[in-house]
Amino acid sequence: MRAGEGRRIQGTKVLKIGTMDPSPYRRRMRILKAMKTPEFMKSFGWEHHFLIASLGVLLAAMAGIGFWVGSQIQGGVVHQTAAYTALYVSSMVEPKLQALAEGDRLPPEDLAALSALFKDRGIGQHIVAVKVWDKTGKVVYATEAQVIGLVFPIEKKLRRALNGWVASEISAMDRPENAFDADRGRRRLETYSPVRRTGTNEIIAAVEFYQTVDSLERNIEAAQRNSWLIVGIATLVIYGLLAGFVRKASDTLRRQRDELGSQVVQLQNLLKQNAELHERVRRAAQRTAAVNERFLRRISAELHDGPAQDLGYALLRLDRLIPAEESGTEGRMEEGSDFYQVQASLRRGLQEIRAISAGVGLPELENVTLGETIARAVRAHERRTGTQVSLTVGGIPETSPPTVKMTMYRIIQEALSNAYRHADGAGQRVEVTCHQGILALVVSDRGKGFEGVLEADWDEHLGLLGMRERVESLGGDFSIVSEKGVGTEVRAQVPLDGLGEFV
Incomplete structure (x- = not known):
């Protein structure tokens, strides 16, 4: 018997495949196709x-x-x-x-x-x-x-x-x-x-x-x-x-x-x-920040090579004017104290100028990674203040635009300085993470905190105003969270996508 021919097996009829009735689903599909909207009505x-x-x-x-x-x-x-x-x-x-x-x-x-x-x-x-x-x-x-x-x-x-x-x-x-x-x-x-x-x-x-x-x-x-x-x-x-x-x-x-x-x-x-x-303004702000950093670096060099050198030379000349100990006149000059007061003032001035020069100028960041930049800022603060800072870094990219590195350095520098000045360096902590192209920085302390500073009053706080303007120039968000008796957190979020390579 050839395949497909009809026959009966134990009372059951075997149909040829070619003559099999269509399934209910196919019949319904044909009905739906027949009920389609006419072509001339599609333009209505x-x-x-x-x-x-x-x-x-x-x-x-x-x-x-x-x-x-x-x-x-x-x-x-x-x-x-x-x-x-x-x-x-x-x-x-x-x-x-x-x-x-x-x-x-x-x-x-x-x-x-x-x-x-x-x-x-x-x-x-x-x-x-x-x-x-x-x-x-x-x-x-x-x-x-x-x-x-x-x-x-x-x-x-x-x-x-x-x-x-x-x-x-x-x-x-x-x-x-x-x-x-x-x-x-x-x-x-x-x-x-x-x-x-x-x-x-x-x-x-x-x-x-x-x-x-x-x-x-x-x-x-x-x-x-x-x-x-x-x-x-x-x-x-x-x-x-x-x-x-x-x-x-x-x-x-x-x-x-x-x-x-x-x-x-x-x-x-x-x-x-x-x-x-907005992109042009942001790029202009980034270029301005880069120019400002070069200008501050120049000021730092001028302070170091100009007034600092003159004050150092003046102190050397004053040291030569001090009489020998055996002359017995040192005690009398100490009693007068004018000479030594001038000498002490010159030394304090030299220290202040050197500190200002070191704070205004940035270290060389062009050839270092973002993680090394953050670590340098923390170490510089520890050396300057003699305090300890807890540093946590996770998931940040190896390379980043110079403006991002400069911004991170300056914010860490200013925030840690505020923590040392207002919280005596208690519980200083720096945490930097990166998620979905957003670089997040949190600098916190466990000082006495404060009830809050309105953004309208930030113009009176040059440090806060400078940090906010640096972050916003990169299209980021800046905020401060503080609770009295708990501490303060400085938060900054900077998008890494779309930032140009500004020097």
Whole structure:
């Protein structure tokens, strides 16, 4: 047997693969593909889709309202016609049916009067059949004599009439009691009207009569046509107003979208220009910082080679003027002390100038790493103050722009100086880390702390102002956190991405 041919194995049919029915998933996918939006509608805007959808909704609503109004018109016309006719017929028939209040039969003279009444052209022209029912469902009179005396089940409309209400509908005269009617199967207006005992509200019988509906149906059709016309005109007016509103709103939205697009383009250009200006300002600030460092280095060299050398030479000359110890005059000169006070002042001045020169000038940082720069700043502070500083460095890059190294050195130098000056060097700690291109520096102490210094007051603190300006010139953030009795932290964060190589 060849592969793929159909066969039966133990009552199970094996289908050929080529004729296998598609899975439900594939059938659903084909249906969804068939229901895709037509190509010509893909170019439509939202307003076109809305107008198409609203047109469908309005048409459906118009159809529903039209059918409802038509049915209401038909029901109203039928019931109104039936009510007027029932009132007229009852006024003519009721006097001739009073015998039913005393028995279940009509006397011959009443039957003859009824027959003469319905043969009259004024009534008989539109009323084609009449039946009179007693309260048990028996026909006590009919224009078709064959049904007189027959009993039929009491139906809903007959029951309503026997309860005192007028009931009517357009029917085809196809019920059992219409078996002998000449107009059986034709559309007629069927009306049931109660018959009351004279002078009371007692129901003694019900009269059923059938009217021709030709003129009635013409009136109904005319009224329905008018109602459909009114509904259609109202729908068109509503759709026209809706389309006008949607068009106006669409034009407004399109104009606002164009204006917004133009504003977005302008804003993007402004943001681009702002970014360029910000970058230029930052680079200018970095160049200024580099120039300032060169200027400070020059000042340091000038102080070291100028006033410091002159003061040193002056001290040497003063040393030569001191008399020998054996002369015995040293004690007398100490008593006068002017000479030695001048000498001591010159020595203090030389020390201050040398300290200023060493503090203003930076060591050579160009050929050292960022970690070595940080370590140099810490060691310089330890040598100058004789205190201990805990240093933690982790994850920092080996290379960095010179401006970053200069900024880190200056911030560590100033922050540690403040810690030594205001916290007596207690718990000095420097921590430097780098995460996602952000270099983070924290210099802390465990001094007495303070309640806080507002940024508006930083202009009065040149050290704080200098640290902040150095960090912000590199696009970073600078802050100080202090708590009384706990200590102070100086925090700086500097982005390493995008910094130029400024010397």
